[in-house]
Amino acid sequence: MTEFSDSSARAVFDHQSFLKTLTPKPGVYRMFGDDGDLLYVGKAKNLKNRVSSYFRARGLTNKTVALVQRIARIEITVTHSETEALLLEQTLIKTHRPPYNIMLVDDKGYPYIFLSSEQQWPGLHLHRGARKKKGQYFGPFPSASAVRESLSTLQKAFKVRQCEDSVFQGRSRPCLQYQIKRCKAPCVGYVTEDEYADDLHKTELFLTGKNQDLLNDIHRQMDEAAAELKFEQAAEYRDQVLLLRKIQEQQHVEGKQGNVDIIAAVYEGRGCCVHQLMVRNGRLIGSKTHHPKPGIAETAEELIEAYIGQYYLGATGREIPPEIIPVPNLGADSISVLSQALTESAQRKVTLRGQVRGDRAKWRDLALTNATEQLAMHIAGKDSVEARFRKLEEALKLPEPIQRMECFDISHSHGEATVASCVVFDRQGPAKRLYRRFNIEGITGGDDYAAMQQALTRRYSRLMKEETPLPDLIIIDGGKGQLGVAQEVMAELGIQPRLLGIAKGITRKAGMETLYLDDAQHEIVIDKHSPGLHLLQHIRDESHRFAIAGHRARRDKTRTRSLLDDIPGIGNERRKALVRHFGSGIVVKSASVDEIAKVKGVSRALAQSIYDFLHSA
Structure with a gap:
């Protein structure tokens, strides 16, 4: 040079x-x-x-x-x-990191799932950095949370140990993971080597995307266990099938082959977003969203060209897939230069493909949809959530900022299947991964006060036991009576969080709520146009929605004998085939016509008939 x-x-x-x-x-x-x-x-x-x-x-x-x-x-x-x-x-x-160049907010390398091979009882672990240990590396995954989600799924399905080697070697009795049926306790010899090897084999099939082979193996084992009258073991295999079917539904798109990254960019005047989908062995393993600083880029094409170059070429140790689909498509010159640079860096052929069909077209559309929605939420979130929190703090005259607040609501049908919800908001808005539901037992049907007392006691006694920080504000969807119950629970637990009761008022219209801070004597009025009141209405409505959804699910579970019993043209054998394929009638109802038609012995016309019946009932 x-x-x-x-x-x-x-x-x-x-x-x-x-x-x-x-x-x-x-x-x-x-x-x-x-x-x-x-x-x-x-x-x-x-x-x-x-x-x-x-x-x-x-x-x-x-x-x-x-x-x-x-x-x-x-x-x-x-x-x-x-x-x-x-x-x-x-x-x-x-x-x-020049200020006028596009810069990624989070440019760390992808994490992997590592399956060790040096021990007698191999374990699964999240791994970052150099891949020097002996074993198999599965991935990469878009984020550590995606790895943890996959590890949690594997722990439920196949119970391969995930503890550190130092912990494993020092055990003299089973840990909590064994008690909650997330591990078979190889540390104390509660599982045979052959059985553990079978679990490892299933784990490898899952992580390499060979889902159909895995399902065939489990179905065969389930049939053998049932024939030998080992119904408990057969039920365990059935649960594995159910879990795998659920995972396939959540992935939404599933191709037959391909290791592809689909990268979609959306650029508007107030912000930009890059959404990256990762497909490995034809299976969508996750996604990641970036909101980069655009520098002097003015179009989505400029943004995505700079992003691809910086992301794959500007970091060492980052895996470059054999195929990348940019959305929107780039010009021929840009594709040629990027493809050649990526090929040299990866030391194998890398293709940038803009014109795609079939599964790749679905992935492309999904990535673009996600990028558009993520940008809209990002812009709305930046503008409104922080401002709403500040207005609420001003209206309530709180001395300290609210970093986290939780709201409770109760739902039931004339006392049947009572469920309490706990919804969590932080300065970013709804923290849905922290939402919790409580199935209320042991109370008189319809006693909302007792239900609220049980939910609050279970929630905060657990937080105290786990030494988890308490919320800055606890919101009770109810009037003076419900707020009084909350005061009693907090006094019994020996804690003093700020409490806020929301009573809907006589007209029960939005904007006409009555608020009580800490006790029934401190009534507060907030203007109905205030963003602070809108924040309270948001969390109240979210807790109400979450409670109703949980109640309906619990009620339907007890009332429904089988969704498949009364479908015309479905006899015993076809009903068994449907249950064997999907795991339950509820899953059949959530399936599409194309998915139902994949069941052995079910034609396209019959699949349409099943779908119509289930959705008209």
Whole structure:
């Protein structure tokens, strides 16, 4: 490579003199400010043409004008090809993080699931960094939370140990994971080597995407266990089938083959979003959303081109899949350069494919939909949630900011199947992973006070036992009576959180609520147009929705004998085939016509008849 630079740093950059001597060869240019700080790094197929474009009188965006006004000097590095320039550009961006370049908020490498092979009883673990240990690495996954979700699923289904080796070796009796049926306790010899090896084999099939082979194995074992009258073991295999079917539904799209990353970019005036779907062995294993700083990029195409280059080429140790689908599609020149650079970096062929069909078209549409929705939520969240929290704090005259609040509600049908909900909001909005439901038992049907007392006692006695921080505000969807119950529970537990009761008022209309802070004597009125009241209405409505959903599920579970019993044209054998394929009648009802038609012995017409019957009942 050959380097050139404008050696004199001036308040006003003499671009005309600089451009006269600039080469038309490919390379990288670096723009510096008066203080010597690197402002921007770019690559060019023709350095003279590309750098000259920044100093034209027309057609520049406001961001580009602001960048040009700060330039004190420009340095260039000539390269042999545009591909080499792209690789150097991403290395410089990663090293110096210039303010006018697109920067990822979270650019850590993908985590993996590691299955050890050196021990007698191998274990599953989350792994980051170099892959030097002996064993199998499955992934990569889009985030640590995706790994933990997969590990939790595997723990429920196949019970392979996930404890650290130091903990495993020091056990003399089973741990809590054995008690809650998440592990078979190989640490104390409660499982045979053959049985554990079978669980490991199923785990490998799941992680490599061989779901149909896995289901066939489990069905065979279930039939054998049932034939030998080992009904408890057969029920365990049935539960594994149910769990696998549920996972396939959650993945929504499932192709037959392919290791593909689908990257969709959406750019609007108030923000941008890049959504990345990861498909391994034809199975959608997860997704990840980025809200990068766009730098001087003005279109989704510019954003996604810079993102792909920085993400795959600007970090070491990051896996590059053999196929990448950008959404929107890039120009032919950009695809050619990126493909060549990625191929060189991966040391195998990497294809960027814009025109796709079949499963890949579904993945493309799904990625674009997610990017659009994530950007809308990101913009709305930034604008409204923080402001609503501040307005609520002002209205309640709270001395400290609310970092977390929880709201409770009760739902039942004339005392049947009572369920209490606990909904959690933080400064980002609803924290749905922290939501909880409580099936209320041992009370007189319809006694909402007793139900609220049980839910609050169970919730906060557990938080105290686990030494989890309590919420800053506890909201009770009810009037003075429910608030009084909450006061009694808190006094009995010996804690003093702030309490807020919400009574709907005589008209039961939104905006006419009566609020009680801490006790029934402190009534508070908030203007119906206040964002603080809207936040309370949001969390109240969310707790109400969550409680009703839990109540209906519990009620239906006790009332329904079988959804498949009365379907015309379905005899005993076909009913067994449906249950064997889906696991239960409820899952059949949630399936599409195409999914039902995959069952052995069920034609397309019969599948449509089953679907129509279940959805008309």
